[in-house]
Amino acid sequence: MFATATKNFVEEIDDGSLIPVSSLSDSLSPLTLVIKRNRFFPWQKPKYRPTDFTLNDLLTGDKPISPVVVETVLLKFHGTYGDSISANVEANLVRVNFNVEGKDTSKLQSSFGTLKKEEVDVQQLLVDSRNRILDMSHCLIQQTRQKHKEVFGVVKERIVTTQPCSVIEEVQQAGQLGGLLSLCGPKLTKVCVKENSSLQKDSNITMEIPPHTVLAYDIIELVVKSTGKYYLCLMSDTSGGFEVDGPVKKNVVALPCASGGTIKSSPLKRELDSLTDHFQLLAGLARAKRSSLLQLLRTIMKDGHAVSLLENILDQMCLGLSPDLGDVEDGSLKQTFQAVLDLVGQPQTDRSPSLLSATHLVVSALDEMTEEDMSVLGSCSPPLLQALDLLVQQSVVEGGVSSLRDAGLAPLTEEQGYERAQRLLASSCVLLKRKGDELQTEIINPPRGSPPTIVLCIAVRALASSGHGI
Template identity: 50%
Template sequence: MCPSCRVLDMSHPVIKQTRANPRAVLGVLTERIMTSLPCPVTNNVLKHGNVGANVSACVFLSGKASMKHSGSTQTDSDVSLGIPANTVMAYSLIELYVKCNGKFELCLICNNGGFEIDRSKEGLEVDGFMDLGGDFDTNSPLNLNKELEKLSSHFQLLSVLPADTRSSLLQLLKTTMEDREAVSVLESVLDQMCDGETPDLGDLEESERETVQAILDLVDQCVGKEEDEIRSSLLSAVHLIVSAMDGMTDEGLSVLGSCCSPPVLQALQILVQHVAAGSGETLSLRDAGLAILTEEELYQRTERLFALSNVELTRLNEDAEFTVTSVICPGHLPLVMSIAVNGLACLG
């Protein structure tokens, strides 16, 4: 790093390795708590027990043992741990948001760090999230409606699939969401397939391999193995959802996974449409399609999902009225959440 101009060497091996992981973040260590001297930690455990027969053998214990005339036993064992001097016990750091040119910013709010998306790869960005158009800039406020409009053909393709196929796909994706690593693996495999490559499924865990194969079987049932163009489009549509899921925060993905029943997804889709419109219109939970959110736990879950995606739901009164406001700030979180919700709702 150049001290005077605050620029990182993007060719450094550590930077390259960190950047290769979509969720890896660089940080600056700001403080730490260390031991100044060797610190012994001792745990003394005293156990009591009863003996129901005469003891005729001698047992060696790692500690002290005694027996009373009543037949009860008492054991005393010590466990010691030595912590060397200069051992870090706790620390705090500030995340960095690193731009492609090596310049960086300090993030005072956690989970905002990472690397600027490099658009040098045609069709895909380096963090695994699909390229949504040539003018998408993660450092500028989004025109959410415009970005979603570009993807409408993908959503339309998913919505016209047979009902049983949509239901099976939704269940597969819901199950995959329970494991963040499985989402990333599925995204990588679909990424390769959409690029015309043949991924090596033998390297996958059995459950991951079964999920990939189940998705391929469902696609083949719908279009047949000979209809390559339609098959490719359908795989791209599924990849779009999985890629958006992979772009969400861990907590956001977990909350979304708990909202994957069709009625809830339909309600979330209505909210996403209002966010994209950007009108700040007042909505009511009595509106058609939103009534399911009158259940307080579901509303709280929905509010949390949107908050994790930089979108605010503001309750106006106790009459179930609220507004949906997109927080204007750089980042892709509102977009990936909207894509995931729209895609899953089309399968519901």
């Protein structure tokens, strides 16, 4: 609940540099050490894990660094996400999260009030860090440097509440609903619902948040030499790491990024072609197994935090570690996760894809999507998933034109089907246009931090493969 509220907040006000806080217990003072973990796939965003240590705890010598912190009033924030459209940051913001199947709805109201920004003076930090040495025998350094995908960062900026505030979640259950989803532009801006029966409130939870609570933060990464000398990564295109790991290289998939014109799909096609075995494995499962997997994924897709938890579990399993469900507190969610694990089994010893690796792939893609997009995608019927897959292959990957006369695209001739396709493609910075019986796609300028097109392509292809013939 708190994690969802901070994630929504960051998506509204930031261009991709801020990291939402996931737990109220994360105090994150200036110069707190945060471990950044790079992921399996190059299109995945890194994950961040705050530690209980600050930079001073790892320095040798008796003189600590006292950071110079500049405070400024940032903004006032009140937002409502759900079937009630109301949000503003000193102005009206509009965003919704609605289950288009109409089985249930939820509303999350975040009233953070006036927020302030605290920034560390980086120039002074550079001066203070000159000739300072890290204690390379410290247990945190020893444990982190053994994992080649993990690097150190220190908190250089944080967004903090200044007054008592609250997050309110209302969950409502409907016996039956008929609905019309109306979309406009790259964000979901309006939902019009025709009710066949009244909604019945299921739960109402209020979380009181004290002042001085950190909602989001930014870090500056460290390059750590084997001698203990460290350097601050001042440029956005430089990455931190330990010298023992060798030169740090950014691994980025070449994806189309130019605005206007036909999408240049060759790099995207090559990347998807390399994953064909995973999609074929999903499509080749027994019908009952495919149906069970699709249903489990749809259940988990209703909760973005649940998707992240499952991705972490599958991440560890792909590294050969035993799955640990100890951190999953919700009993129902734990049962769902266990059902997934029972279904996918253990990784294979050879290089061929396993059901575990294929499931890990699709869950990793879903973890990069917003909850709104997962809600829309999770509501798509198997025939609509097949149509979306065909559209993605013909118009996005191949850069061609799709014809609505194609029987496989029939679900897109319906208003709901077309609008859902338009919404999902827009979230990946792809504009869907309809000219008569033809569908064309055009790339638009992707904002910083937006998920690459391949994320949607993988999610659609994998879910369509699982729902084939169901």
